[in-house]
Amino acid sequence: MTSLTLAGIRKRFGKVDVIRGVDLRVADGEFVVFVGPSGCGKSTLLRMIAGLEDISEGELRIGDRIVNEVQPAKRGVAMVFQSYALYPHLTVRDNMGFGLKVRGVPPHERRQRVEAAAATLKLDALLQRFPRELSGGQRQRVAIGRAIVGEPDVFLFDEPLSNLDAELRVHMRSEIASLHKRLGNTMIYVTHDQIEAMTLADKIVVLRDGQVEQVGTPRQLYERPGNLFVAQFIGSPKMNILPIEAVAGKLPGQPKTASLVGVRPEDLELTEPGSGFVDARILISEYTGASSLLHVQLPSGQVFLVAHDGEAPPADTSVGLAVEPGRLHFFADSGRRAD
Structure with missing residues (x-):
């Protein structure tokens, strides 16, 4: 487990500021949700943490390391995207272990890690199947399993449930919450769905126009919103x-x-x-x-x-x-x- 610290983080595309001075502390093992309307900068901020977007200004620490210039693969993070991004010609086992194979992890260790992650996600019986033989929820669990086997310090989720139907979203929400309880890793989760934010988060970060409007527990944001925007965004x-x-x-x-x-x-x-x-x-x-x-x-x-x-x-x-x-x-x- 590890913490994250964002200090004065800014992102510019040309002359346009899309992230405008974000200060945030994420504690060890905390489940933090970024939420806000489309275009507020929540996915851009997540990609900056992952190293997929450069930081224009400010300092990002993961644990005790300043990682502004550190390559994504060396930051100790794993990202789960909205799309499953599974290789259609590989089995579940090979999809989950592909990143380890690229990194040169020995076959016996790859097998152990994949089987342990499959047990955690109840994918044991599906390891020989191909993605086309899986449901949407099963594919998303494979994508999460691929992140788990890398043994990251921090998990990053970018709207992972938005492609699922309503019933499956509720089910996967509970699975992600259970996964956090079992693993105890620091997790940052991006969503536009404030119900997901309220049910999953230890702490919610409400963003608007590239700035933090309020940070707090779901109860704090619901019962004492700090401004009109948060008051009308949180709650349905x-x-x-x-x-x-x-x-x-x-x-x-x-x-x-x-x-x-x-x-x-x-x-x-x-x-x-x-x-x-x-x-x-x-x-x-x-x-x-x-x-x-x-x-x-x-x-x-x-x-x-x-x-x-x-x-x-x-x-x-x-x-x-x-x-x-x-x-x-x-x-x-x-x-x-x-x-």
Whole structure:
């Protein structure tokens, strides 16, 4: 296991800064997830750690070594890509051991490492198959196994589940979490899917426009987002945001510096009209099985989302919206958290 330290990391393509001064510490054995919208720089940052992109400015340490100029193969990292990148003419065993063969690892040691990784990933019975004979999830496990046999200090995952269907993504998510628990290696995982980030990470790094917006545990980012961007990016459905003046005098604990208030759909409760902090009219009710997602319109014309358990009132019903004071989030004009 080893740690990583990024200090003032920048990446320029021509005159365009795509990574703009990232400072980050990843502890030994930590599972860190980079998350953010498309184009935020998360994959570029991962490739810089791997050595597949040059660092324009700043310092990258893996363990105690500065690795800015170190070749990818000598950094002690292994990367799992979105595409499986398996050789179609090689068996699972040979795909997993190919990198070791190139490095000149003796055949008996290659066999031991491949079989140990196959046991970890439950691929024992598939070692003689070819990629065309495997499911998508099995191919991804082979790609992960190919990384494991290299015995890296750090695993890097670049959206490894995005090519899988929804059910298989859930299954592979749990397998990757179990793998981290068994191996204990430092892992950095890139995804645009904030559910993956919330369920896998010890620590989440939220990126936007090549900069870090906030770093914290999933719970910290969900319960105390540092700004409006994080508040609306973390959580599904996203947080409702309302100008303070729309509910002036009806919100307990309102900070004087706040101009906006946020409330998550799952924290809103339906009450009788006039008994909440604001009244609304139900526009649409989306039944999802365990609950319903209600689209409700406020007197200002703004539409809120409400996650409602139980039977939902029909469309065009007037309701009140209530929330516990501790579940409110206040933000200043700048977008920064105000409470």
